[in-house]
Amino acid sequence: MPSPEFRKFQKYLHDLSHISSALALVTWDQAVNMPNKGVHHRADTIATLSGILHEKFLSKEFVQLLKKLKKAHDQNELSPDQSATVRETWRTYELENKLPLEFVKEEGKTIGEASSKWEEAKRKSDFTIFAPYLEKLVVLARKKAEFRGYKKSPYDALLKTFEPEKDTEEIFMLFEELKDFLVPFLQKIIKSKIKLDPKKLYGNFPKNKQEEFNCFVAKKIGFDFDAGRLDMSEHPFTIGLNPEDVRMTTRYSEKDLLHALVGTIHEAGHALYEQGIPSKNFGNGLGEAMHISIHESQSKIWENMVGKSKAFWKYLHPKIKKTFAGPYDRISLDECYALVNAVEPSLIRVEADEVTYNLHIILRFEIEKELIEGTIEVKDLPKIWNEKMKEYLGVRVPNDGKGVLQDMHWSGGSFGYFPSYILGNLAAAQFYGAANKKYPKMEQEIARGDCTTLLKWLRENLHKYGKKYSAEEILRRSTGESLGTDHYRDYIQKKYGDIYKISL
Ligand code: ZN
Numbered sequence: 001m002p003s004p005e006f007r008k009f010q011k012y013l014h015d016l017s018h019i020s021s022a023l024a025l026v027t028w029d030q031a032v033n034m035p036n037k038g039v040h041h042r043a044d045t046i047a048t049l050s051g052i053l054h055e056k057f058l059s060k061e062f063v064q065l066l067k068k069l070k071k072a073h074d075q076n077e078l079s080p081d082q083s084a085t086v087r088e089t090w091r092t093y094e095l096e097n098k099l100p101l102e103f104v105k106e107e108g109k110t111i112g113e114a115s116s117k118w119e120e121a122k123r124k125s126d127f128t129i130f131a132p133y134l135e136k137l138v139v140l141a142r143k144k145a146e147f148r149g150y151k152k153s154p155y156d157a158l159l160k161t162f163e164p165e166k167d168t169e170e171i172f173m174l175f176e177e178l179k180d181f182l183v184p185f186l187q188k189i190i191k192s193k194i195k196l197d198p199k200k201l202y203g204n205f206p207k208n209k210q211e212e213f214n215c216f217v218a219k220k221i222g223f224d225f226d227a228g229r230l231d232m233s234e235h236p237f238t239i240g241l242n243p244e245d246v247r248m249t250t251r252y253s254e255k256d257l258l259h260a261l262v263g264t265i266h267e268a269g270h271a272l273y274e275q276g277i278p279s280k281n282f283g284n285g286l287g288e289a290m291h292i293s294i295h296e297s298q299s300k301i302w303e304n305m306v307g308k309s310k311a312f313w314k315y316l317h318p319k320i321k322k323t324f325a326g327p328y329d330r331i332s333l334d335e336c337y338a339l340v341n342a343v344e345p346s347l348i349r350v351e352a353d354e355v356t357y358n359l360h361i362i363l364r365f366e367i368e369k370e371l372i373e374g375t376i377e378v379k380d381l382p383k384i385w386n387e388k389m390k391e392y393l394g395v396r397v398p399n400d401g402k403g404v405l406q407d408m409h410w411s412g413g414s415f416g417y418f419p420s421y422i423l424g425n426l427a428a429a430q431f432y433g434a435a436n437k438k439y440p441k442m443e444q445e446i447a448r449g450d451c452t453t454l455l456k457w458l459r460e461n462l463h464k465y466g467k468k469y470s471a472e473e474i475l476r477r478s479t480g481e482s483l484g485t486d487h488y489r490d491y492i493q494k495k496y497g498d499i500y501k502i503s504l
Helices: 004-032 036-057 060-074 080-097 101-124 127-148 154-159 168-191 207-220 257-276 292-306 310-323 333-340 354-373 378-393 419-438 442-447 452-461 471-479 486-499
Strands: 228-232 238-242 245-250
Touching: 004 036, 004 060, 004 080, 004 238, 004 245, 036 080, 060 080, 101 127, 127 154, 127 354, 127 378, 154 168, 154 354, 168 354, 168 378, 168 419, 168 486, 207 228, 207 257, 207 310, 228 257, 238 257, 245 257, 257 292, 257 452, 292 419, 292 452, 292 471, 310 333, 310 442, 354 378, 354 419, 354 486, 419 442, 419 452, 419 471, 419 486, 442 452, 452 471
Parallel strands: 228 245
Antiparallel strands: 238 245
16 A cells, blocks of 8 residues: 555656646647747647646656655565656656756757757758757757766766666677678678669559558557557658557558658557557556667667568568559568568668668767767767768768758767667567567467557567566566677678578
């Protein structure tokens, strides 16, 4: 029986969740439904709701309760669930509380200015427009690290926002291992006699038919339309109001069927995770998804390991042929599968294939780590960026718009976010491998369009826990190992070695 204090604490958490939910709904609506003119008042609405959330979270009464319960947690007086709730709330509190209000305001203001300068710089492809603002943001990020405190690298303190259990050194080592494998492996792919041109799959795919087809596929992999929606927005995203109301979006290209399909399956991966969190836990502190790398692992499993697998394409190919006239009629299953997975070094991260994507991320991590540690300077970024692109991917960057200015992360002050994308890929390979080992017939089922076994494994081993265990603990419990590069390397080597006929 929880103490009256714990009950009061949970009541607070519930209220906070409801405000977050409302925020999520207006944010979703802004991207999906809102008329253009609504933008100004909507920005104020979001700011007010965020302010209320922040104030309530740092209110005297709540903080006193939290501190008391943290003591009880440290003295092992709480049940495992209560303990996890307090642990996670404390973590958020520490991140927020260590930053003085003046700093938060200054950071917010600088981000606002930097974001619009970044947009202008990107449009004009001129780094010098953005550079002075990026310099300010780097200074602020270093200040943030000082406020939070760190042992070795100030970058450690920034990682805490996204991956609380990881430090710079561990990520550096993982990425070095990965780079040592990926750079030469990519060269083998480029030199292979197999040449794949994904444009062969271009045709004419009417949007209304695609909408229906995307819903069909999302449903097929387990998305519950009674507890969620699929809509359209400029940038695809998923947002969970609660486990029984999960909104995802996609965007369509009438020329390229894969454009929406791959995006929808990716978002459905995020959405399945959100829907899999037990509804009874919503708002109690445990009923939330884990941090970004675990969330991203879920989207990557469905997008790449299922959505771009030979097994799933065995099921999908005839369905596409039946639904759409065009290139898929003329191209065999084997060729389709290869084309869907074509590897091609390119300039833009968000358009990159599964193999080169990681190199785009490693480059960004290396640059932002050194920026924060002060071993490189903002003014040198375009040169460093272009040299690394040449070294890792073999491509020449024609201008800064297609180079150092392409991502919005830095303009939003999000230093330390990029590594989560790769950590998600590594975790995905580990989770998928463990499920496959437990259920060796899983891929035969997927080839028949039945994805329930995989979803069941993910629900049982991951989704149902919400925030009960840390990311590292979830991984160890479900796969028996901590995060490493071996499974991912094996997966890439096998899949692409086969497609590009590379002997290992
Ligand atoms: Zn994602």
